[in-house]
Amino acid sequence: MSDNPETNEFTLDIKEDSEIFLEFLSEAQDHLEExxxxxxSIDEDSVDYELINAIFRSIHSIxxxxxFLGLSDMQKLSHELETxxxxxxxxxxxxTKKITTLCLDSIDILRTLRENLSAKVDRVLEGKDNTDSSCEDESVDIQPTINNILYILNEKSETQPQNTEQKIEDNTTENEHIGEFMVxxxxxxxxxxxxxxxxxxxxxxxxLVEKGIVSLDIVNKAIEEQKQSLWKPVGEILVxxxxxxxxxxxEAIRVQERxxxxxxxxxxxxxxEKINSALNARQAKKGQSRTVKVDTNKLDNLFDLVGELVIANTLISGEMKxxxxxxxxSNKNLSHLSKITKDxxxxxxxxxxxxxxxxxxxxSRLVRDVSMHANKEVELIISGEDTELDKNVIEEIADPLVHILRNSVDHGIEPEEKRIASGKTKQGTVKLSAYHRGGNIIIQIQxxxxxxxxERILKKAIDKGLIxxxxxxxxxxxYNLIFSPGLSTAEKITNISGRGVGMDVVKKNIEKLRGKVEVISEEGKGSTFTIKLPLTLAIIDGIVVNVGSTKYIIPTISISESLRPKKEEISTIKNQGEVVNMRGNLFPLVRLHKLYNIDTERTNPWEAIVVIVETEEGKFSILVDELLGQQQVVIKNLGETFKGVKGISGGAILGDGKVGLILDVSGIKQAALAA
Amino acid sequence: MKKVLVVDDASVVRLMMKKVLKEGGFEIVGEATNGREAITQFKELHPDIVTMDMVMPDADGIQATREIVAFDKNAKVVMVSGIEQKEMLMKAIQAGASSYIVKPFDADRVILTLNEVLEH
Structure with missing residues (x-):
């Protein structure tokens, strides 16, 4: 029942009226999110009617x-929901809670329908054939949800068992697709x-019949009854x-919902593992949104600045002529120009x-769903949601957050009896907060x-040979060993947090964003995960170094210190190669000039500089000629040609107009080991 | 050219309405996204006619119509509403609306209705 041109006539043409479709996509997204x-935020015990009014208006508007756009599925479902x-x-x-769940279900479906439309609009605008077989729309069946809504609308008494809010027969399509994908x-x-x-x-x-709980006859009778009772779920009738x-x-619903x-x-x-990598691969196929909403004030400011740039340009070129x-x-004009550029x-x-x-x-939706599933009462307290981050970082941070939060609710928060027994409140609390610190954004899950x-982590780490x-x-x-590969401490894997993804993947994903993640914990009291992220992916703080005539940039975040070692601090250890002895710690030494085959005169560490850097596998040191200074650089992609070069993550234009290569320290370690 | 003020909280509907009206030879002098804005803009822009959505945040279409007609008893307001709100349409007429259009509307119907209302 997807929105295809055969079943519902499009009154508008996507290509001709793309503006209207794009507007709808963005507006619908806002409405659904709001x-x-x-x-x-509706508290079922004391309902705020203004909130329901607002939801009503949003759905009405959708x-x-x-x-107008001829999206009949969307129209039908939002119509019922509106009623x-x-x-x-x-x-x-x-x-009731039942209505809350139904509303959330409906919003999920509307969202999927919207995504399908969005993909379709993209395809049309890119000039691809609409019947392209590679397009993977998630097909959606709105009927079960509509039936559920109709059922509530026609329901007379309110003495229903709680568990009927379980979805009975939808939620199929996503998984059919993953199946096909794997085939x-x-x-x-x-x-x-x-x-x-x-x-x-x-x-x-x-x-139910197979489990021997009821006979076929009884089920058939219940189905008959269902037809007369406006789609009251069979399970409910039987109860x-x-x-x-x-x-x-x-139990039966659980089996069914697998x-x-x-x-x-x-x-x-x-x-x-295979399921998971297939899920990830499929996820990667989904397009990310390409538009950003920008405050008009910011645009106006930019416009003014560009105006000033033009003036500065005129002044300087006039002077040169x-x-x-x-x-x-000249100096005054130049410094003015650099100020504008910075602005x-x-x-x-x-x-x-x-x-x-x-x-x-x-x-907050996730915590609600997971805690309901795990039968725990969990309150999520959010703060700092206005904190801003680069759009790319935001898109990448959701997955790690989901994983950590799931773990917190599923494994961190104890079942109610245990909480009461240990003198805690019945309801568990998870705090999710974000704030600035230094040039970074901190996201905390507590x-x-x-x-x-x-003890368990230690034992496992020893068993696995990690330590x-x-x-x-x-x-x-x-505690931070939990981020090592292969160390998932939950004894039984539940269907909520156990899908073969460990904390190591979380850490890897965060490090891909040039961030860091740490955990502190106190047995019996709780855990706090701290994620540190750069404000943007486009610019990094780096130390510029040189080897011979080549310049490199080492990201400041990975540097722990730099120094000129004494001759006696350099030694060679069997099977390990050269090491630097720093206050009793031995750090393997990687000579950049050797690694990249560069001519330089400073091959003695005690005449050059050693930079000690941190990676997930520990610290090591890099030998360079000199430190040239600290600089913020704009990262440029080096393109396909340099993709295979280990240890280089990108390039940047330096102050003198030359290109510097940005080092990726874990890559360097690997390259050095391979050499 | 007759001047129109288009009121609707959904930008898609406003876009559609503007498209239809432009093709029908009207001049769009303003747009409002809620009842409150509609009242302010009406007072400033003095449009010949208003197309007014029913369900909006911050003063709905009926409230806005009532206030606009109170400000200018000759104001011409055409209600634009979903079909299921017919009972509400009665209220709209009582509030002073001159006519109504049912969503989703077609171009001819809109132009016809607006011209009819303007001729009276």
Whole structure:
């Protein structure tokens, strides 16, 4: 039931009226996000009707616009949702948890429909054939959700069991796609997928019959009854007439809700790792949004600055033409020019900045879903959501945050009984905050759960050979071992946080953004994850160094110190090569001139400079000729030709107009080991 | 050329309306995204006619119509609303609206309605 031109006539042409479609996409996104956040802030016990009103207006607006654009699925669903909200805002039906969940479900579907439209608009604007078979729209079935809404609208009594808010038969499509994706990649066979899909498509009744809980007759009767009761879920009917207990129903729903991936794993067709990499690969295919909303004030400022730039240009070129030799004035004009340049740089940078609001909003939804699933009461306290970060960083930070938060709720926060037993409040608390510190943004996730278990981490790390037995380590060093590959301490993998992705991937992703992540923890009191991120990916602080006539830039964030060693501090160790002995610590020495084959006269470390850098595998030192100074550089991509060069992450134009190469320190270590 | 003020909180609808009106030979003198803005703009711009959305934040279409008609009893306001709000349309007429258009509208219908209202 996707929006294709055959089933619903497009009254507008995407190509001709692209402006209207793009406007709709952006407006619908705003409405959906605002509505989601509004729904999440409704407290079912004391309902704020103005919030429901706002959601109503947003959905109404989507409906109206979708009608014009001929998006019938979107229009239908938002119409039903609007009706539901209309009754709720007038107080005709109580705003129950069930409605909250239904609203969130509907918003998810509307969002998928919007994404499909967005992909379609992209395709048309890029001039691709609309019938291109490679286009992977997520097909969406709106009917189950509409049935659920109709059911609530027609419901008379309010004495329903709580668990009916479980979705009964939607949420299929995403997983069908992952299945196809894996078949195409040759990870699983079509046959394996078919079996899994068949298992997945099972009706609740079938599962109940198979488990021997009810007979086929009873299910059939319940289905009959369902037809008369406006799509009341079968499970609910069975619970109501006492044939099935709520617990049995829950269990059956769990079986039914298994994702294709889980079934494939259970059947031994594949491994969690493979599913996960397929999920990631598929995720990477999804396009990221290409537009940024910019405050008009910022644009106006930029415009003014460009005006000033033109004036400065005129002044300087006039001066050069007249050949006057007034050094004073030239200097003044030049310094004016560099000030404008700096201002323009700042202004342009600030346009790439986006607040964390949307990301944090997604997290509050996530915590709600995960805690509901894990049957825990968890409050998420958010602060600093107005903090701004580069758009690219924001897009990349969501995944690591999701992972850490899931872990906090799933493994960090204890079950209710345990919390009460240890004298804590019944409700767990997770704090998500963001703030500036130095030139960085800090994002913190703090939970008041059981904390990390030092002994267990240690044991596991020793078992895995990550550390030696009896190695002396501080508590913090031990806790931070959780970021090492292969060290996932949760004893049982739950379907929430255990999908084969470890904290090592989180760390890797954050380091890709040139950030850092650390954890501190206290057993019984909770854990705090701290993520440190650069404000932008486009500019870094670096130390410019030279080797012979070549200049390199080492990112300041990876430098721990630099010095000129004494002759006796350099030694050679068997199998390790050269090392620098710094206050009793030995750091392997990488000679940059050797690595990149550069002619230089300073080959003796005690006549040159050693820069000690930090990587995830520990510290090592790099031998360079001299330190030339500190500079902020704009990172330039070196293109395909240099892609294979290890240890170089990009280039930058330096103050003298020459190109400097930006070093990637972990790459250097690897290159040196390989050499 | 007759001057129109277009009021709707959805920019898609405003874009559509503007497109239709331009093709029909009207001049769009202003746009408002809520009732409050609509009232202020009406007082400033003195349009010949207003197309008014019903459901909007910050004073809805009915409230805005009521205030506009109170300010200028000859003001011409055409209500633009979804089909399910017919009961509301009665309220709109009571508030002083001259006519109404049902969303999603077609171009001819809009031009026809506006011209009719302006001729009266």
């Amino acid at each position: 509505s989601e956040s509004n729904i999440l 409906k109206g616009s979708a009608g 539901l909200l209309d009754k709720a805002r007038k107080g005709e039906i109580p705003f 195409n990649k040759g990870i699983i066979t079509q046959e394996q997928l078919d079996i899994a899909l068949k298992e997945k498509g099972r009706k609740l009744g079938e599962i 109501d007439n006492g044939t099935v207990t709520e617990r049995e129903l829950k 994702k294709v991936g889980e079934i494939l794993i259970d059947n031994g067709a594949t491994t969690p 007249s050949g006057s030799n007034n050094e004073n004035r 323009i740089q700042d202004q342009v940078m600030s346009m790439r900045m986006v607040s964390l609001k949307q990301t944090f909003q997604k997290m 939970d008041d759960g059981k904390g990390l278990q030092k 030696k037995e009896h190695s002396e380590m501080s508590d913090n060093q031990i």
